[in-house]
Amino acid sequence: MTRNRKVDRALALKGAYAVSLMLAGIAPAGAEGNPERGEKIASEGCARCHAISEAHRFSGIGSTPSFMMMVNFMGDWEERFQTFYARRPHFVHIRVEGIAPLTTLPSNAAIIELTLDDVDDLVAYARSLQDPDDTGEPAD
């Protein structure tokens, strides 16, 4: 009993902390994102390299993994999406507000500026692409 109450209290505090961060405009990674906003950001900032939806399955750059492939076939897709801006090749051309650039090299592509909220929205959009029936084969 006591233990449960402690856990409840800890969870309540965690919630309050998350709310105060959100009020301060800082969404912790993993906060609930907005998938519609995420789709817009993805079509503006990610689609020139990635296929980001079924409708555009064959667009993007062939050697770049599609969002559908990642969310359906990579067990750790969520972590990859939450940290994509620190992963190759993105850290060269994607900047996230409040996070120091990971390189001083000049960008080889147009710089995309995002906030951590945008990243949460991208994660939420990616989640919406999960499809248990996706076999990885092109639909006919």
Ligand code: HEC
């Ligand atoms: C300039 C081209 C380009 C743009 C723009 C781009 N990506 Fe990528 N992305 C890549 C390539 C290439 C890879 C594969 C990297 C590899 O396999 O090492 C990749 C991999 C990823 C991965 C997997 C990372 C990993 O290490 O497993 C995620 C997640 C991702 N991209 C998300 C995004 C999101 C979200 C956006 C838009 C905000 C975006 N990318 C924009 C080229 C791009």
